[in-house]
Amino acid sequence: MNRSAFSLTPWLLLLPAMVLLIGFTHYPAVATIWHSFFATPRGGNPPPFVGLENYAMMVDDPVFWQALTNNLWFALGTIPVSIALAILMALWVNDRLAGRGFLRLAYFTPTVLPMIAVANIWLFFYTPQYGLLEQITQAVGLPSRNWLGNPDTVLGAMIVVAIWKEAGFFMIFYLAALQQISPTLAEAAGLEGASRWQYFWRVQFALLMPTTLFVLINALINSFRLVDHIFVMTKGGPNNASSLLLYYIYEVGFSFWDSAYAAALTVVLLIVLGIVAIVKFRILDRRTHYQ
């Protein structure tokens, strides 16, 4: 149907969604790049063109480099562990374990909670002297520690929160994939004398590879997009030790009100996401078809 001549109907159907999509995704992305070459507008005058000045400032800005490195460590610390835990959780919940309904609930609950609420709960958990963590470490006889107040431990403490929040979410995708694997494969492997470990490594893990790639991409995007917990737990401190790129963009744009520099920083974030997108389309979509 409707193959004959030019038809207006599909365009009318697309119009409202496309206007909003372009208005709040494509236009701001392009405008960000454009405005990164200008100074921050002050006092109603049109801002002067400054070329690469914002980028030169960025190269010399230690806080930018710190936020970027933090973000890479944050991704590196969060992703492998949460994927490994997610696979483990999915294997357990998929097996005939006692109380697996309860376990699935326990693993998945953090996913449903708002990150802001989660951050409050963990802030309390980490509180020096009163927090549960302190009570446990003190009971064991370890010295008192201010986990969030120490630049050496703060990023690690944030990574733990992110893992706790995300592992159960990724578990769901592995669970779905595991249920697609025919039980006859396990039986065959068992008959051939394979151990449980061999079966997992050679059969299950291999078959879960597309899921792992999908989860990996999502986890990467999330590690550059999710900064809510920083607002509650550390505000990027101490000494920017827990600042992430998007949080720094927020600070520059909405605490220092330097929108031009914030635009240049956003361009870096866009480049990072662009790289992720290229990896996704080159590797992932060779296997899965958008049809």
Added chain:
Amino acid sequence: MMTSHVTSPFGNRNTVLETTSAWVLGLLWLLPLAYAVWTAFHPAEFATRFSLTAPLTLQNFANAWDAAPFPRYFFNTFVLVTMILAAQMVLATMAAYAFSRYRFRGSDFVFMLVLMQLMVMPDILIVENYRTMNMLGLRDTILSIGLPYFASAFGIFLLRQTFKTVPRELDEAAMVEGANAMQVLWKIYVPLAKPIYLAFGLVSVSTHWNNFLWPLIVTNSVESRPLTVGLQVFSSTDQGVDWSIITAATLMTSAPLLLAFLLFQRQFVQSFMRAGIK
């Protein structure tokens, strides 16, 4: 669907160890939450002290409720997620229908434009979107929080996949009977995609109930602030840190989602699964 093996093909040697580890991890996972629940339901002097004789109380919730305009925040969040969900459903349905049932020049290109939003979401373009909202004079309204999310690439993508599986004979038959395109969409496509709407709806509501950064930026009054921002304002301005009240407020703001999750656990998990499988 869950399938359970009647017997493990690899023997039962490790089941005890595995069950134990799974439970240890499960309890560990609930620990921070359990701690918060303990603190919220006990008087302040037991906030960090564990005693079996500690009296239970709802006073912390009552105090939190009175200490900040939480009823208004609940209302704002409710309006926000409803508005976003309604707009997303309508816009995504129309767009998905266009992509799956019409052939037109440039449809691949337009679809690529849509998919780009999966990678570059409005969440990170905060500076420019703030400028836009200022220009439109919408800053500090509930509409301004929701507007950037009305067109959801994810929703369009999911529905397009579903609509493509509807056999064409169905709508051709309907056309023969004199139905127009809108009637076909409404009478045939939408009912067939019901599980996808449910899945997308649950994901959308929980996402926007929990969203924080953009609403924080674009709102600055009680009249437009959603719960997440309200909670943050409440717990950061409250000088003498009273953990009993803060944890009570925290649980209160998460409670509706948590309750919905406990009641519809299976649908939730399956929705997230369905939404994730492409």
